[in-house]
Amino acid sequence: MRFTVIGLGLALVLGTALIGRAADPPASSATTIDVWPGPAPGENGSIGEEKATRKEGSNVITSLTNVTKPTLTVSRPESDKNTGAAVLVFPGGGYTNLAWDHEGEQVARWLNSIGVTAAILKYRVPRRPDTPKGQPPVQALMDAQRAISIVRSKAADWGVDPKRIGILGFSAGGHLAAWAETNYDKRAYETVDATDETSCRPDFAVVIYPGGVYKSGTDQIASEIRVTSQTPPTFIVQSSNDNPENSVFLYLALKRAGVPAEMHLYATGGHGYGLRPSNQPRSSWPQRCEDWLRDIGVLKTKT
Numbered sequence: 001m002r003f004t005v006i007g008l009g010l011a012l013v014l015g016t017a018l019i020g021r022a023a024d025p026p027a028s029s030a031t032t033i034d035v036w037p038g039p040a041p042g043e044n045g046s047i048g049e050e051k052a053t054r055k056e057g058s059n060v061i062t063s064l065t066n067v068t069k070p071t072l073t074v075s076r077p078e079s080d081k082n083t084g085a086a087v088l089v090f091p092g093g094g095y096t097n098l099a100w101d102h103e104g105e106q107v108a109r110w111l112n113s114i115g116v117t118a119a120i121l122k123y124r125v126p127r128r129p130d131t132p133k134g135q136p137p138v139q140a141l142m143d144a145q146r147a148i149s150i151v152r153s154k155a156a157d158w159g160v161d162p163k164r165i166g167i168l169g170f171s172a173g174g175h176l177a178a179w180a181e182t183n184y185d186k187r188a189y190e191t192v193d194a195t196d197e198t199s200c201r202p203d204f205a206v207v208i209y210p211g212g213v214y215k216s217g218t219d220q221i222a223s224e225i226r227v228t229s230q231t232p233p234t235f236i237v238q239s240s241n242d243n244p245e246n247s248v249f250l251y252l253a254l255k256r257a258g259v260p261a262e263m264h265l266y267a268t269g270g271h272g273y274g275l276r277p278s279n280q281p282r283s284s285w286p287q288r289c290e291d292w293l294r295d296i297g298v299l300k301t302k303t
Helices: 008-023 101-113 138-153 172-181 245-256 281-295
Strands: 031-034 051-054 061-065 071-075 085-090 116-122 165-170 204-208 234-239 261-266
Touching: 061 101, 071 101, 071 138, 085 101, 085 138, 085 172, 101 116, 101 165, 116 138, 138 165, 138 172, 165 172, 172 204, 172 245, 204 281, 234 245, 234 281, 245 261, 261 281
Parallel strands: 085 116, 085 165, 165 204, 204 234, 234 261
Antiparallel strands: 031 071, 051 061, 071 116
């Protein structure tokens, strides 16, 4: 287990850098594609029209809900910065809504800035009425599995190495990342087309302040998180004043299975901060993540 403590001054410097990153537009125009060629599987009934909440006085979408048509919003880095790596981003929102700006578009801009192609997944929310009580909504897993296969099938077109495709999720999206990285061996839906013949196993996973990963009141991870020795390398972040059991028990399960894992458990920071700068060490997680991606060979080592 790796605990990171850095000086206040460094945190402030990193926070300032992140402000610039979050404010910059993507290196190239984003392209949005449908996840499914027709109606998404696993739907029963109607949940109403999709709703977007915007930041006051701007067109920035802060939250989405009533999603029935999943999409991938893909943005690529400048060609001279492209490392060949790609990351699918799963915004959080408790499987009720999607925190589209600070856990989605801002993250895509950061990934582009370090040479990574970003694909934000607009997965289905809220959980459907027929979702069994106490279980996560399977529609989100369907969307995630299908989206990973899409990115891998488009790798050549997008300048991506099909063996360096990862996933990054926040909160409920962190649960979805852990769920997807441990359930790639069996799809949650019947095969739709040739895209589903492409592997949905991510090559690495980044799990940021996840929720619902462990069984409350126990020291066991949730039954749907099926960690094995074949689970991809995983990077985990959480704060002690959040619900750190989610990260701790996930890390222990990975360690016991022999899966390379790195965890940063910060003393403070709470929940839902995304890339938001602060004077707290938790604001350094993007740099720690970039270091980890270089360490495992996803990004080229700096010279």
